Amino acid sequence: MNKQRPIEFRIWDKKYKCFFQWSDADKDDGIILAWPFSDGIFDVNVIFKGHVVTQFTGLLDKNKQKIFEGDICKVPTVDNVWDENTKEYKLVYSDKLVEIFWDESAATYGAKERDEIEVSGLGYWNFHDGLAPMLEIMGNIFETPELKNKK
Numbered sequence: 001m002n003k004q005r006p007i008e009f010r011i012w013d014k015k016y017k018c019f020f021q022w023s024d025a026d027k028d029d030g031i032i033l034a035w036p037f038s039d040g041i042f043d044v045n046v047i048f049k050g051h052v053v054t055q056f057t058g059l060l061d062k063n064k065q066k067i068f069e070g071d072i073c074k075v076p077t078v079d080n081v082w083d084e085n086t087k088e089y090k091l092v093y094s095d096k097l098v099e100i101f102w103d104e105s106a107a108t109y110g111a112k113e114r115d116e117i118e119v120s121g122l123g124y125w126n127f128h129d130g131l132a133p134m135l136e137i138m139g140n141i142f143e144t145p146e147l148k149n150k151k
Contacts, residue, residue: 005058010068012052012142019142052142057100057109059132071100072147073135075111097138097147111135 010019054069061067074095081092098111111131139147 006056008056008066010054010056012054012070014050014052017142055102057132059109061135061137062133063136065137067100067132067135067137068140069100069102069109070141071137072139072141072144073098073100073111074138075113075131075135098135099141099148 012019052070057067057069059067061073067073075098077094077096079092079094080089082088083090096113098113101110101112103110138144141148
């Protein structure tokens, strides 16, 4: 039997600058659209005025906290860096901050980070069960937007 992830939402109120849960949402303040897929499961799309709806990824970070779209997480990385003094490559361990987002083109969650090497300014990880246990939620793009620009 296929185990499906729980469908949970977290809603950011732009006016009051706080999160509330789906059950707390004022259903009269938005439009709720739902349509069935062929397997009988419904997809729900909610548009609230003045609110941003983010979805639970179904995965937990290393502290067993739920990871949502828009979360900013710390991930340990290893880079192979050229050392001019020794004329050898060496491994450099560091932590990078990544933002969790829904990648529409791949139909999966992704983790993106700022990277000084790439011209586009974005590094990208495919988000999956193997990456999640290494992540640690540090904040999110709503409550701690300053983390979004830190390396």
